[in-house]
Each structure stands twice: as structure tokens, then as C-alpha cells.
Amino acid sequence: MNDPVAFVTGLKLLGAGLAMLGAIGAGVGVGIAASGGVQAMGRNPDAAPIIQTNMILGMAFAEAVAIYALAVALIIIFAAG
């Protein structure tokens, strides 16, 4: 508390870390997508290319949330105040 600059810097880093909590949901989502995709491919190997494409698509959408969290964290560290 004696050094306000260090205090604010610490709070910024803490905030960036908290922002990355958003990656939890994305991780769960990507895991569910992969699990469903692999199960579907196991049941119907002939349809693997189509399933794979759609699986990667769904993963990309789920991952976008984590990327937003990362963007917020980077903005907090580098750009904000």
C-alpha cells in the first residue's frame, strides 16, 4: 500500500488472471465437442470427414469465448490505464 503504482499494477494483473476464468467454459465446451465427435466417428467411421469438419467448427465457436477472455486480459494488462 506504500507504493500506489505497484498496487495498481498488482490489481491489474489480478484482474487479468480473473478475466481468464472465462476459459473454463470454453475448455468444457471444447471437451464436450471432441467427445461427441469421437463417439460419432466411432459409431459411423464412414461419416468421419463430415463429422470432423463440423466438430472443428463447433470447437472454434466454443473456443471463441476463451479468446474473448484472453483479449480482455491482454487489454487489461497492456492497454487499460
Add this chain to the structure above:
Amino acid sequence: MSEVQKKRRFGFFRWIVLGIIFLGVYAAWFGPSVLKPVSPAVILSPEPIWPGLKILGVYFSNTMLATLIADVILIALAIKTSRFLKAGNLVPSGVYNVFEALFEFLWSSVEGATGKWAKRVIPLVATIFFLIFTANMIKLIPGFESIGYLEQPPKGAAFAPVPLFHLGSATVYALDPAHEVVYETDAVEGGHAAEAGDGHHELCTACQVIPFLRGSATDLNFTIALAVIAVFMTQVYGVMALGPGYFTKFFQLGKLVNGGIFGLIDFGVGFLELILEFAKILSFSFRLFGNIFAGALLLSIVGALIPVVIPPGLYLFEIFFGAIQAYVFYLLATMFISMAVVSHAGGDHGEAHS
């Protein structure tokens, strides 16, 4: 397979690998401090490739240089491929093989998604794929993000430079992690008047390296430019396929007039679609940027902490992610375009322009 391997028990390459690992251990923990890895300075924005170098009033940044190199490589490969095609050889070989395999892979998925529009869509999305792929691959070459000029960071901790050897009239320096200099903005002003290179640039006492080359996708400008192009061209393809009626997807006036209360809801949904188009730019650009920037950060930080065995594995991981991100960008662009070229309101004006 195992029989063959048992014969060559004392292979040659494994000793090279082992030697490199021991050299790495020596350099990282036991050798002179100049050889030790330097913890990276994290800089979000791209830097100019030389202090104050401007072209047409804009800083010529190191990411632009890297993108130009990727462009030159791609154009050279394309010229080589087209020459091969014009020569009329029936047996594919060399670079042409790679291009043919990649193109067939891309073509099959574009044709599956967009049908009869595939011939018009593939130049755009395949160019995006090849550019991102090449940019992500060349950024893994050693020397990227590590060789550059020295500059005093505005504040914080940095390392003192140590002269290594002379290259013509210029002196080459390396950062010495043993001499860490912590300072505030005004505590150390400027630097000693030791001359580096052509003498214009004063040598700093506590320096960070501003690299000459930096991965293109670690620059948000690169990814936003690609995202804007992709989303804008999505609208263009939509108008090409459906005519002006494409915009009824966003402004559902017909449903508003004769749809009653549900027409109002549909009108609101149309506005949400419009917002979604802008969200696409955001998600396209930040996905690519976030993945590649985080990868570069991970490589440099882990490389500074455990410089010996882990980084090669991470490099493999980065190759995989560079390819996957290029593929995801391409796939999403294809999907959005395929959604734009099919009629939203059902049969009528979708077939009229075919």
C-alpha cells in the same frame, strides 16, 4: 521394423541430438551468462523495424516485413506451380504435388459447403488459408522475434548488452541476463555514448530487443484486415447470389408489414443478424491473434524458464496450431459464405440468379 532398428544400435543422429541437449544444458545453467536465455519483454503492438522508419507516414512494422516475406514465398511457389502446369508434364512432382494435394483438400470442402458457388468462392478462402498458413509457419524459423536492434524500454527491468563480435562496421550485441538493471522512467536517462552500427543510435544501458521480424498474426492489424475482408466478401457473395434481396436477411420489412406481432420479433431478429456480422469480425480476428500471440508468448516464456527439452515439443505444438488456425479461419469463412449464398426466405429469389 524392429529387426532393422536393432542392427543400428549406435546410430549417428541420436548422438547429435544428445550432444545438442548437453550443449543446451551447459549453455543454460553452467556456461557463461551471455549464453543464458533472457526472459522476454512482452510487447503487444508491433514495432517499427528501425527506429523512426516511416513509409508514406506509417511505421513500417516488423510484422509487415514478415507478411511481405510470406507473400513473396507464396508468389514464388505459385509462379513455380503455374510454370509446371504450362510445361505440360503429366507426372506431378515437387512443389506442384504439395499444391495439388492441398488444393484438392480445400476444393472438396468448399464444394461440399457452397455447391455451384465453389468456383467463385475458393480463390478468396484458399488465399486466406495459404497466407495464414505460410505466415504461421515462417514465424517458427529461429531468428524471428529474437534478432533485432536494442532499445531502452520505458520502464521496468531490462538487461545490459554485451558486445559479441564485429560484423563489418557494426557491433553485434547480446543481452546479458546476469546484469539485470531495474529502473524507473527517469532514473536512467538515455545511455552511454557508445556507438553501435552507423553511430546514429545511442547504445542503451538497459535494453530490450526490438525484433526485425515478428510473426504476422501476432499483430492485430493483420488479423483484423483479414477478418474485415472475409466478412465484407461474405456480403458481396450474398448480393451476387441473391441480388438486393440479400439484405432482407437484416431488415425484414416484409414480415414487419404483414406479420403482426411475430413480424416485429422477426424484425428484431434481423437486427441481431446485423450485429452478428460485426461480431464475426471480432471473433475472426481475436481468435487468430489470440492463439498465435499466446503461442509466441508461451514459446518465449517457457524457453526462458526451461530452455532444454520442452521447447521442441512446444514447437511441434505450434506447427499444429498454426495449421489448425489457418484451417479454422478458412473453414469459418467458407461456412459463412455458404450461409450467405443460400436464400434465407426460402425458394423464390434464390434460384432466379442461377
